[in-house]
Amino acid sequence: MALPPSSSFLLLLSLSPLILLSVHPLHTSSPDPTPPFPAPPPSCGPGQSWAVRLHEHLDREGHDLDRLAHLVAKDAGLENRGQIGQLEGHYLLCQGADEGHVDGDVSGAGNALASHPYVAWHSQELVLSRSKRSVAFNDPKYPKQWHLHNELRAGMDINVTGVWERNITGVGVTVVVVDDGVQHTLKDIQPNYSPEGSYDLNSNDPDPMPHPDARSDNHHGTRCAGEIAAVSNNSFCAVGVAYGSKVAGIRVLDGPLTDSMEAIAFNKHYQVNDVYSCSWGPDDDGRTVDGPHPLGKAALQHGVIAGRRGFGSIFVVASGNGGQYNDNCNYDGYANSIYTVTIGAVGENGQMPFYAEECASMLAVTFSSGGRSLRSIVTSDWSLQEGTGCTDAHTGTSAAAPLAAGMIALMLQVRSCLTWRDVQHIIAYTAIQYNDVRADWETNGAGFHHSHQHGFGLLNAWRLVNAAKVWVSVPYLVSYQSPVLKEERTILAYPERLVLSWNVTAADLKQSGMKTLEHVSVTLTMAHQRRGTVEIVLFCPSGMSSLIGARRALDCDRSGYVDWTFSTVRCWGERAEGQYTLQITDHKDPSTSLGTLNHWKLTLYGSSMSFEEVAERQRLVEEAMGGQYLNSNFSLPCPPGLDIAPEKVNPLTSNSLKSLLLLGCFALFWSLYYTLEVVLANLDMREVWRGCRRGRSQGARLEEGPELELELQLRRGVDMDAKVPLITTGDLAT
Numbered sequence: 114m115a116l117p118p119s120s121s122f123l124l125l126l127s128l129s130p131l132i133l134l135s136v137h138p139l140h141t142s143s144p145d146p147t148p149p150f151p152a153p154p155p156s157c158g159p160g161q162s163w164a165v166r167l168h169e170h171l172d173r174e175g176h177d178l179d180r181l182a183h184l185v186a187k188d189a190g191l192e193n194r195g196q197i198g199q200l201e202g203h204y205l206l207c208q209g210a211d212e213g214h215v216d217g218d219v220s221g222a223g224n225a226l227a228s229h230p231y232v233a234w235h236s237q238e239l240v241l242s243r244s245k246r247s248v249a250f251n252d253p254k255y256p257k258q259w260h261l262h263n264e265l266r267a268g269m270d271i272n273v274t275g276v277w278e279r280n281i282t283g284v285g286v287t288v289v290v291v292d293d294g295v296q297h298t299l300k301d302i303q304p305n306y307s308p309e310g311s312y313d314l315n316s317n318d319p320d321p322m323p324h325p326d327a328r329s330d331n332h333h334g335t336r337c338a339g340e341i342a343a344v345s346n347n348s349f350c351a352v353g354v355a356y357g358s359k360v361a362g363i364r365v366l367d368g369p370l371t372d373s374m375e376a377i378a379f380n381k382h383y384q385v386n387d388v389y390s391c392s393w394g395p396d397d398d399g400r401t402v403d404g405p406h407p408l409g410k411a412a413l414q415h416g417v418i419a420g421r422r423g424f425g426s427i428f429v430v431a432s433g434n435g436g437q438y439n440d441n442c443n444y445d446g447y448a449n450s451i452y453t454v455t456i457g458a459v460g461e462n463g464q465m466p467f468y469a470e471e472c473a474s475m476l477a478v479t480f481s482s483g484g485r486s487l488r489s490i491v492t493s494d495w496s497l498q499e500g501t502g503c504t505d506a507h508t509g510t511s512a513a514a515p516l517a518a519g520m521i522a523l524m525l526q527v528r529s530c531l532t533w534r535d536v537q538h539i540i541a542y543t544a545i546q547y548n549d550v551r552a553d554w555e556t557n558g559a560g561f562h563h564s565h566q567h568g569f570g571l572l573n574a575w576r577l578v579n580a581a582k583v584w585v586s587v588p589y590l591v592s593y594q595s596p597v598l599k600e601e602r603t604i605l606a607y608p609e610r611l612v613l614s615w616n617v618t619a620a621d622l623k624q625s626g627m628k629t630l631e632h633v634s635v636t637l638t639m640a641h642q643r644r645g646t647v648e649i650v651l652f653c654p655s656g657m658s659s660l661i662g663a664r665r666a667l668d669c670d671r672s673g674y675v676d677w678t679f680s681t682v683r684c685w686g687e688r689a690e691g692q693y694t695l696q697i698t699d700h701k702d703p704s705t706s707l708g709t710l711n712h713w714k715l716t717l718y719g720s721s722m723s724f725e726e727v728a729e730r731q732r733l734v735e736e737a738m739g740g741q742y743l744n745s746n747f748s749l750p751c752p753p754g755l756d757i758a759p760e761k762v763n764p765l766t767s768n769s770l771k772s773l774l775l776l777g778c779f780a781l782f783w784s785l786y787y788t789l790e791v792v793l794a795n796l797d798m799r800e801v802w803r804g805c806r807r808g809r810s811q812g813a814r815l816e817e818g819p820e821l822e823l824e825l826q827l828r829r830g831v832d833m834d835a836k837v838p839l840i841t842t843g844d845l846a847t
């Protein structure tokens with residue numbers, strides 16, 4: 114210590130406020146640094162503070178305003194707490210903290226200020242009611258809904274709370290759950306339930322209430338509905354992603370499902386329902402190749418053309434739960450369809466769970482259950498049978514698709530005229546690439562990253578909604594189809610391969626005007642003894658590869674493929690023109706013989722959007738991510754949409770026909786009975802009268818008596834019900 118004692122003393126003296134202050138944190142839990150010379154607190158309690166403005170001329174005349182404020186405070190029996198922020202001439206005066214004060218003092222201070230020559234304006238301060246723009250719900254299970262707000266693993270949620278804070282909750286949008294029913298009487302569903310969008314195709318009535326079943330298993334649709342639109346702040350269970358939206362139910366999975374039922378379901382109330390959430394598909398056994406049949410396909414296509422006043426129904430489908438059987442969603446026609454939004458799952462750790470399927474047509478992923486150590490999805494549950502109305506065990510890609518449907522509802526609130534293709538585009542533009550050990554991320558020629566496991570990435574509600582806000586609809590859909598390319602070529606065994614290609618020229622695309630790609634699909638027929646060993650890779654002109662036909666160990670089917678359509682989204686935004694190459698190889702075991710590729714056909718879907726326009730949209734979308742458009746009154750015009758002819762509803766459902774038939778039979782039976790009754794009664798009466806007149810023996814009448822009495826009683830009952838006077842049997846009976 115080189116400092117002389119006097120200097121040390123001075124230093125100590127100058128530090129004393131700091132030393133004194135340094136004890137304060139011991140008494141408080143706040144670690145905030147306290148300024149060395151604390152200003153008096155800017156507030157002095159409700160009803161105890163006064164804001165005053167001194168006359169401006171005092172300042173112009175060069176008076177010391179601080180001193181004048183001090184005088185004013187003194188005259189009014191108050192304490193000057195200094196200038197209010199940066200407002201010159203404005204001071205905060207407080208009731209002395211030590212003096213007990215009564216209302217009289219307060220009004221005295223008010224009077225003193227009102228008559229004070231220095232004071233131009235004064236006001237007793239009131240406590241303003243302001244609530245933080247943060248989301249807090251009283252729903253008891255909300256804290257456990259990690260997929261909405263993950264406090265344990267940062268970033269492992271759908272990033273939706275900022276969207277809710279801006280009052281975007283899906284208002285005006287209806288999502289329909291096509292499933293085994295929706296228990297719409299639940300406290301978390303009922304206020305958001307849309308009977309107008311609902312139907313029961315299993316029982317053919319308008320009420321999709323789930324039916325109890327042998328395994329207490331018909332809770333699936335209700336759980337999905339809760340994920341989408343569970344009511345918030347009702348002190349019950351959970352909160353939906355789009356808790357301001359309406360949710361409808363179409364009951365179709367509780368019984369035999371036919372192509373026509375599926376077709377009806379996909380277009381049911383399609384001017385009411387905006388988003389169709391379908392958490393189901395063909396068997397996930399690793400050997401099925403199936404999808405929508407002709408009517409279902411036609412209904413999907415009709416839905417995107419005529420649904421939502423022509424903006425197109427949004428069909429969200431789950432990628433499937435056959436991961437453990439090596440199943441792949443390219444063998445699932447719903448996931449392959451260009452009309453659907455195919456959604457896969459990741460667990461809370463961001464990794465692809467054991468059950469999740471991968472494919473080249475996957476658009477994106479969102480959260481669901483994972484391994485045993487990971488949490489599942491908390492949502493509504495049915496309250497029938499073993500259900501409690503709330504569950505923390507909703508799992509599989511079934512749980513992922515409704516979350517996506519809910520996020521799309523949020524997008525549609527912000528911009529109701531987004532077309533079915535706009536929604537797919539926005540997902541491709543905004544989904545987030547992230548690290549997962551199993552991901553095979555590749556960036557395509559247009560700068561979009563895609564992985565067979567995660568699609569374009571993780572759905573992010575904030576990004577989706579901000580992009581939706583500034584999104585101008587893409588040009589209309591155009592397609593190009595190659596001729597059917599007859600090959601009859603042997604599929605070579607690995608490591609050799611059959612390579613086929615088709616060149617799409619500028620002239621080919623001239624008529625449609627297609628410049629950039631969306632979906633690319635390949636329809637193929639091959640003969641093979643064990644199709645699961647064949648691997649098919651498609652290369653777009655950019656060189657981007659898609660594994661459209663993955664190997665499946667369990668698929669030992671001997672029928673090959675007959676016109677099966679594989680599709681990929683991995684060339685999204687790329688230039689359509691150029692050479693497309695198919696590489697097919699057979700990872701067969703030596704015992705099986707080689708198969709044959711009979712014929713194939715290439716179909717390109719896209720629009721006249723130029724490659725440069727794609728890049729410009731990418732830039733615009735990223736620019737919107739600050740939230741500035743969402744915060745402002747910014748809005749793009751929306752076209753009115755088409756006038757679609759009202760749905761053809763058959764007024765006579767099979768149920769109503771059955772009822773009518775029953776009613777008819779009953780009426781017929783009743784009229785016959787009634788006629789007989791009248792006839793018999795007349796006969797009886799005549800007998801009675803005749804008997805009376807002839808003076809028959811008492812015994813004979815006694816034999817008749819009980820029967821007659823019974824008949825008469827019956828007739829009295831009939832009389833009362835039918836309100837038709839029968840003959841005067843009452844007199845006879847007495």
Ligand SMILES: [Ca+2]
Nearest residue numbers: 313316318320
């Ligand atoms: Ca029903």
Ligand SMILES: [Ca+2]
Nearest residue numbers: 252344349351
């Ligand atoms: Ca709730």
Ligand SMILES: [Ca+2]
Nearest residue numbers: 397433435440
């Ligand atoms: Ca599957």
